[in-house]
Amino acid sequence: MTLRQQYIAWVIIAALAVALLILFRPILLPFVAGMAVAYFLDPVADRLERWGLPRTVATLLIILAFFLIAILLLTFLVPVAVHQLESFIKHLPEYIAWFNGRVLPYIESLTRRFGIDLRGNVEQALSGNSGQTVAMLGNVLNSLLGGGWAIFNAVSLLVITPVVGFYLLRDWDHMIARIDAYLPRDHAETIRTQALEIDRVLAGFVRGQVLVCLFLAAFYGIGLSVAGLQFGLFIGLTAGMISFIPYVGTTLGFAVSVGVAIVQFWPDWVMIAVIAGIFAVGQFIEGNILHPKLIGDRVGLHPVWIIFALLAGGTLFGFLGVLLAVPVFAVIGVLARFLLERYRKSLLYRPGASPDPKA
Template sequence: MKVEINRDMRRKIIIYSCSLAIAIILFTLINHLEDVMSFIGRGLSILGPFLFGIAIAFLMNKPMEWVEKQFRTRTSLKPGKCRLLAVLTVFLLLILFVFLSFAVVIPSLLDSIRQFMHSLTDYSETLGQYLNSLADMLGLSAKQSETLISQLDLFPSISRAVQQYLPRLADMGMDLVKFLMNVLISLAAAVYILLDKEKLLMGIRKLNYSLFSTDAANYLSLYSRDVQHVFEQYIVGNLIDSFIVGVITYIGCLLMGFPYAPMFAFVVGITNVIPVFGPFLGAIPVIIILLLIKPWYALLFAVFILVLQQVDGNVLKPIILGDKLGISGFWILFSVSVGGALFGILGMFLGVPVFALIYAGIRDLAEMRLREKNIHLEEKTGN
């Protein structure tokens, strides 16, 4: 008996086959998740310098365009030479900025860390006194007090960790050489990307329209602009905002007479790039250190950082970051938690913009399919 396969049956066979293949692939990936993550990690380590070069080119694109415009309007040079001079100018300024930052910030930061390590024994004794007082308040026995002190006293662990890492200085020297080589590769890749960005973008557009249908290619083209907008708005803006917060923290610590002002400002500025948890991650260790020096300092810093975070959240971030990313606070918390669990600190930082793009893509796709089906759903607000 001959079975005729019509168009509808063929479509169902393709859909079911693809669904089964996707299910098998997902099941295999979940069963070998550690191997998959290890493979991704090796791939990222190999491609790391080039990915970092793309990131540098992305950050330097706007300044390069502004400098190139100045060369074109103020000189009679050819466009190719204007582009070359603009790229060289912005990279020389970048290198000069990094060099000055290292020359000014790093010595002060290392001096603060050296002073802190020198006073670590005194702080350990102060912490021991606090823990003894806490044990007396709780009415613990001598054995229970020793157990409590051994569990909560972190300074011996810190000292042992420092002693363990000191013999690795030679290995760290080799790691530094590799890091500098990767930085040079990244800078070279960024220069080539900026010099030939029009050709690279045209190649991506040709590949897009050659692989996908016109509607899908148009959608991906528009979506790529959303990607550029979100990353320019969020990442660049967040770095600028964190730099400002770090500078304000440094000035505030100096005015209030706190020790280790460069170290505190560095910790607060770095952790401020992490949404939701960042301000707490930076403030808690600083408050603990100040509590061991002078409890009054800890209270004063807690009030200062609370006011600073309110000013940052209500004034600085809206001005610098502009419009919101279009996701609720729940999804921000979700993206930070999942990104941190998968990729650590970098995942916490990049989790929000990546999830915002995924969310926007799914939302736009759903709205497009609803319009095709002529379905109109009204949103209902709670009473």
């Protein structure tokens, strides 16, 4: 087979993979979630196996423990968080009225000094874009919920994902060995090298970021609740769990919590500073301890690249796309760096030089 025929074959394989993904995307969520669970927990299973436990026993213990903890957390936290969300929405008009009566006049007096009609500009923007905003939010929610498949996905996550996760985790090493046996022999070493690089990126980001988000959710939720902030658990959990989007989770959580604190504790600036300090401490721990230890600079995924990946994945495939976004774009990033390295060693980059035999 010539090099051109090999390229054509790989393009056809990639096109078929994308077509199958689009065709079966309504039912893929529990399988992708199970694969993610297996990938995330494979190092734990390998360690238990090295300690002498059979792979099947180790897998069963890990899956049971993982989903038991998940169910317990959902059982105790979700009802409280939902109740706080409902209460927050109920009191939102009061917060807006308080802001308009107490804070907005000061901001308007300041902006008028610069010749800016803040209230007029805001009202014009809201009246002109409210319809578009509602339509956009509706489209996003519809995309994420997946229409009529939302209930099926929710049930399948509880029923199918544990089964898929168990079998994939149990047979993970065998599947990797089987895939390796089918690699084209002339390019097997190159493919293994790139696969290891992809695994390094995914392990550094996905596993590390999950642990960071869990810590921040617990830290913010407990910290804000102990400080006595209304809806503190809901705000803290939300801020921590969406911290996988760079800067968005912390910024949004800080703004909402400080806003609620101003309304609740005004004019007690000490308590308002305490609420702001919780996010400052959380950011210090994340930036100086968690991120360097769990993720580090070796990941090679720029924050802008991550944000684009999440938005693109959510727009195209809903929640399934959000799950697949970072892994897929990490693979693209690794392959792009590999191709650029080959390009810089080729005659196309250096026409006058002799070709690199390794390129």
